[in-house]
Amino acid sequence: MGDVNSEFSAGPLDYYRKQASFDWRKMKEFIYSKEELNFLKNAHNKIKQYPEFLPPTTALSFDEERYRTYRQSAIARGHPGVLFDEDFFMYYDFAPSTQTRLAMTLTVFNGILGAFGDEDLQEIRKQSEQGKISGCFILTEIGHGTNVKGIRTRATYDKESDEFIIHTPDFEAAKAWGGGLGNAATHALFFAQLYVDGKNHGPHIFLAPIRHPDTLLPYPGVTVGDMGEKIGLNGVDNGFLIFNNYRVPRKYLVNKTGGVTSQGTYSTPFESPSQRFAASLLALSGARVGVIISSETLGGHAVTIAVRYSGVRRQFGPQDEEIPILEYQTQQYRLLPYLASVYVFKVFSRYLKGIFNEHVRIIKQGDIHDYISMLGIEIHVITSAAKPLYTWIMRDAIQSSREACGGHGYLKAAGIGNLRNDQDAALTYEGENWVLNQQTSNFLLKIWPSILEGTTLAFPVNSGDYLNDAINILNTFKFSANNFEELYRLDVILDTFKWLVCYLLKRTYDKRQELLQNGANKFDAGNNIQVFYAKRLSTAYIQHFILKKFEEKILSCLDTSLKTVLERILLLYGLFSLDKYLDVLYQGGFIAGDRPASLIQDGITEMCSRLKNDAVSLVDAIAAPDFVLNSVIGSSDGQVYHHLENALFSSPYGTERPTWWKDIVNWQNIASTPPNSKL
Numbered sequence: 103m104g105d106v107n108s109e110f111s112a113g114p115l116d117y118y119r120k121q122a123s124f125d126w127r128k129m130k131e132f133i134y135s136k137e138e139l140n141f142l143k144n145a146h147n148k149i150k151q152y153p154e155f156l157p158p159t160t161a162l163s164f165d166e167e168r169y170r171t172y173r174q175s176a177i178a179r180g181h182p183g184v185l186f187d188e189d190f191f192m193y194y195d196f197a198p199s200t201q202t203r204l205a206m207t208l209t210v211f212n213g214i215l216g217a218f219g220d221e222d223l224q225e226i227r228k229q230s231e232q233g234k235i236s237g238c239f240i241l242t243e244i245g246h247g248t249n250v251k252g253i254r255t256r257a258t259y260d261k262e263s264d265e266f267i268i269h270t271p272d273f274e275a276a277k278a279w280g281g282g283l284g285n286a287a288t289h290a291l292f293f294a295q296l297y298v299d300g301k302n303h304g305p306h307i308f309l310a311p312i313r314h315p316d317t318l319l320p321y322p323g324v325t326v327g328d329m330g331e332k333i334g335l336n337g338v339d340n341g342f343l344i345f346n347n348y349r350v351p352r353k354y355l356v357n358k359t360g361g362v363t364s365q366g367t368y369s370t371p372f373e374s375p376s377q378r379f380a381a382s383l384l385a386l387s388g389a390r391v392g393v394i395i396s397s398e399t400l401g402g403h404a405v406t407i408a409v410r411y412s413g414v415r416r417q418f419g420p421q422d423e424e425i426p427i428l429e430y431q432t433q434q435y436r437l438l439p440y441l442a443s444v445y446v447f448k449v450f451s452r453y454l455k456g457i458f459n460e461h462v463r464i465i466k467q468g469d470i471h472d473y474i475s476m477l478g479i480e481i482h483v484i485t486s487a488a489k490p491l492y493t494w495i496m497r498d499a500i501q502s503s504r505e506a507c508g509g510h511g512y513l514k515a516a517g518i519g520n521l522r523n524d525q526d527a528a529l530t531y532e533g534e535n536w537v538l539n540q541q542t543s544n545f546l547l548k549i550w551p552s553i554l555e556g557t558t559l560a561f562p563v564n565s566g567d568y569l570n571d572a573i574n575i576l577n578t579f580k581f582s583a584n585n586f587e588e589l590y591r592l593d594v595i596l597d598t599f600k601w602l603v604c605y606l607l608k609r610t611y612d613k614r615q616e617l618l619q620n621g622a623n624k625f626d627a628g629n630n631i632q633v634f635y636a637k638r639l640s641t642a643y644i645q646h647f648i649l650k651k652f653e654e655k656i657l658s659c660l661d662t663s664l665k666t667v668l669e670r671i672l673l674l675y676g677l678f679s680l681d682k683y684l685d686v687l688y689q690g691g692f693i694a695g696d697r698p699a700s701l702i703q704d705g706i707t708e709m710c711s712r713l714k715n716d717a718v719s720l721v722d723a724i725a726a727p728d729f730v731l732n733s734v735i736g737s738s739d740g741q742v743y744h745h746l747e748n749a750l751f752s753s754p755y756g757t758e759r760p761t762w763w764k765d766i767v768n769w770q771n772i773a774s775t776p777p778n779s780k781l
């Protein structure tokens with residue numbers, strides 16, 4: 103299943119499959135490139151051959167889960183181009199712990215060495231690519247995460263020995279959370295404050311060998327351990343790392359953004375420390391693109407399970423016969439806007455991956471300043487707003503899917519709980535969502551005065567072109583729809599978002615000026631505009647761009663049946679998103695009276711109802727194979743009760759009497775046991 107050449111088994115989902123207005127195979131081929139479909143098909147065929155990738159038959163202990171993930175990672179490493187592909191981020195559809203591990207140990211570790219390390223470090227990168235060593239990347243410390251400038255690990259240059267002395271002054275300065283570090287990493291890339299002759303040049307990236315590759319024992323001067331059990335992603339060995347005056351050669355400073363000569367002279371190609379720092383952080387955009395694709399994939403799994411279950415599960419009905427719960431307006435509202443989000447996000451992630459890869463290509467051919475070129479900055483601004491939006495909406499998609507499946511959705515065998523726990527970490531890593539959003543809003547606030555002065559700003563990938571026309575948009579744009587026919591036009595929704603961005607930008611900027619004029623310092627003024635101003639600005643900015651890219655995708659569609667359903671998807675996603683801004687639309691006078699809000703809200707339920715009969719085929723087009731979804735209630739044959747029965751009867755806890763059954767019979771013995779006595 104999942105392959106365009108396969109058929110679904112006949113069963114309870116036929117009712118909806120027969121009503122679909124389009125061919126799910128054509129939709130699949132429209133959303134994914136041929137290359138990606140081939141990759142996924144080969145990857146699925148391959149992993150099916152390994153028991154490590156098949157769903158476990160019993161619950162795994164912490165150590166078993168670790169070992170399983172490690173074995174999966176090793177198998178994936180042994181099949182480059184088949185099970186993972188660094189360039190295309192295509193391995194996100196199965197085994198979230200393994201993907202995360204591979205992303206950190208291969209994509210990020212090798213990517214940073216490749217982009218920022220000079221010739222001396224390329225040998226280490228090659229060894230990592232060949233699997234001779236295992237890397238990790240650690241920015242975070244126990245006491246500092248988002249505030250990278252506040253980290254306290256020190257790297258002091260020692261001219262006598264031509265080495266850096268790496269030191270962790272106390273536990274709060276221990277490097278923390280490194281993925282792949284807890285059990286396995288032989289090498290760590292990490293941020294430390296660079297000191298030369300007593301002067302601090304700020305956080306720089308260093309490399310250190312930390313464990314012997316043959317014995318995995320830490321080198322003297324290194325203490326390394328595991329962060330312990332987490333609420334998800336337990337296959338990933340997130341670790342901590344402490345250095346005790348540990349020495350590494352000078353060449354282990356990853357030096358393209360700033361280096362030290364053997365005479366102890368520091369130099370950087372950048373004009374200011376803040377530019378240098380920005381360039382090293384901009385390089386992390388790639389990992390964010392990975393998180394974006396991963397969360398849209400996990401959200402897609404959850405929505406697939408819930409839509410299929412809703413097509414089969416029946417409760418109540420107008421007459422004797424019960425109806426599928428997908429027929430209920432509430433069920434549609436709880437699932438279909440998220441299904442639409444998954445579609446819109448899939449299209450945007452693929453676009454983002456494309457511009458990111460192109461940027462990396464430019465950097466590889468150009469020089470280090472390309473990181474802070476307008477293209478690099480625009481990509482950073484886009485990923486900084488997209489990562490929070492994707493991960494929050496997919497969190498809601500997974501949670502709503504869980505609830506929409508009722509009690510059975512709460513079973514581990516339903517497959518949604520694991521998705522929720524594994525996806526949850528994405529809200530925090532690669533930039534904590536609330537803080538990351540500020541990167542986008544800060545950039546927009548910075549350019550607002552130039553916009554007011556009439557300077558034309560260039561956006562290389564056109565995410566904010568319309569801002570050059572902001573004054574006109576604010577003065578002339580008004581909500582133009584008076585009825586559904588006028589509302590269901592893509593330009594109406596896109597224009598509304600343009601207005602929202604301009605209005606929120608002006609409002610956020612003005613609010614900050616007001617705070618400053620009332621005596622607030624810059625730090626406080628920046629903090630006190632976040633909740634209802636800057637955060638919503640950042641989100642509106644990316645919503646507009648995502649919608650624009652989906653509209654472009656629709657325009658490229660030549661199949662009328664696909665086009666109609668894609669337009670409905672865009673309208674549903676757009677209206678669902680706009681509903682969250684109704685207060686702003688009223689405040690700014692973009693809409694007035696009760697009609698526009700009713701139109702938008704009725705439009706949402708109307709679009710849900712129009713997409714209802716297509717929902718099962720829409721999930722069929724994006725669904726992972728059954729063995730990947732691993733859900734008793736969400737498999738493609740729709741045989742919910744049959745799979746549920748099998749699961750209950752084959753469970754070791756199913757029909758067996760527990761080994762401690764005598765204690766149930768003689769419960770009074772337990773109750774009368776004196777406190778503190780041994781079991």
Ligand SMILES: Cc1cc2nc3c(=O)[nH]c(=O)nc-3n(C[C@H](O)[C@H](O)[C@H](O)COP(=O)(O)OP(=O)(O)OC[C@H]3O[C@@H](n4cnc5c(N)ncnc54)[C@H](O)[C@@H]3O)c2cc1C
Pocket residue numbers: 206239240241242245246247248249278279280281332335340527530531532533534535536537
């Ligand atoms: C599963 C997992 C894997 C990870 N893997 C890695 C890894 O491989 N390498 C690595 O280096 N790190 C990794 N991390 C760490 C992760 O990157 C950090 O947790 C993240 O950057 C947030 O930092 P923090 O935990 O110190 O939170 P803090 O920065 O302390 O933030 C805590 C809270 O304070 C708020 N806050 C902080 N500053 C501000 C501000 N200026 N304005 C408003 N609110 C603010 C935040 O929004 C957040 O809610 C991982 C984390 C997890 C959970």
